[in-house]
Amino acid sequence: MVALPRWLSWPFTLGGASRTVYEERLRAQQQMLQQTTDYLTELKQELEDKNLDITASVQYASYIQQATVPTEDDLRRYVPDGFIYYQPRDIVSGDLPWVHPYNEGVLIAALDCTGHGVPGALIAMLAYALLNETISVHPHLPPSRLLTELDRLMTASLSQSNPEARKVRDGMDIALVHYRPALRELTFAGAHRPLFLLRKGSIHEYTGSIDSIGPSLQPTKQFDDTVIRVEPEDRVYLFSDGITDQFGAETGKKLLKTRFREFLLEVEALPMAEQRERIRAGFESWKGHTPQTDDVLVMGLKF
DSSP states (O other): OOOOOGGGSHHHHOOHHHHHHHHHHHHHHHHHHHHHHHHHHHHHHHHHHHHHHHHHHHHHHHHHHHHHSOOHHHHHTTSSEEEEEEEOSSSSOSEEEEEEEETTEEEEEEEEESSSHHHHHHHHHHHHHHHHHHHHHOTTOOHHHHHHHHHHHHHHHTSOSSHHHHTOOOOEEEEEEEEEGGGTEEEEEEESOOEEEEETTEEEEEOOBSOOBSSOSOSOOOOOOEEEEOOTTOEEEEEOHHHHTOBOTTTOSBOHHHHHHHHHHHTTTSOHHHHHHHHHHHHHHHHTTSOOOSOEEEEEEEO
């Protein structure tokens, strides 16, 4: 048998004094390990408690946001056959519907604010307040002029003298329509968001402006109105990019507007409430196990 080297045989040849030193060191190491374990356990519990507090706070904020956001019943006061499909990525959302009576009709908008979660929700609630302020001061402007005024107010709000505020380059995209039932007339203006009109088996896209609302390096912005004469059975869709930018579980590719158009054509003959459910189910099926990319908002209006 090969003899062990002298330095490997020390545990078995320790004298009494050496063994005592070894045991004391071992106990000290065990004590340090236990203290570290206790510290990590306390830290884990503290983080869990803070996470619960933050989640509870954001959840309460979502109740406030939901109390502000119009429901389908609010929409149907003005467009009896309409729907809202609203799916935040997180607890609160940066994509919100907006409905307000205005100038012998109703203003309807799909807001798509920068970001999601708490930052997106803060921008969205600011946009809500500024929209309400804009129409209260200017009760007879066309949608394009409303967007121009909204852009001015949001740019001013997010570009204060505070150096930290000047870092903000957030804003929003928006599709805004003014519907006047007596005239059977729809006026659309978009800030980097389109409108889809589904008429007799064909979808017509109105792209709106390439400019967004809020701080920008663009020196001038241009928002234009498109007037649409509404025909019986016309369907109009306003939506955020959350649905078209969603990656599919099977393909790994974005849904894109092309697939969204095809899906709308497939459900054209269905009642609007059923369309909402089919859109929801179709989105969930496309997404599968893939995480939701962004907040999702689709508004459907049948005239």
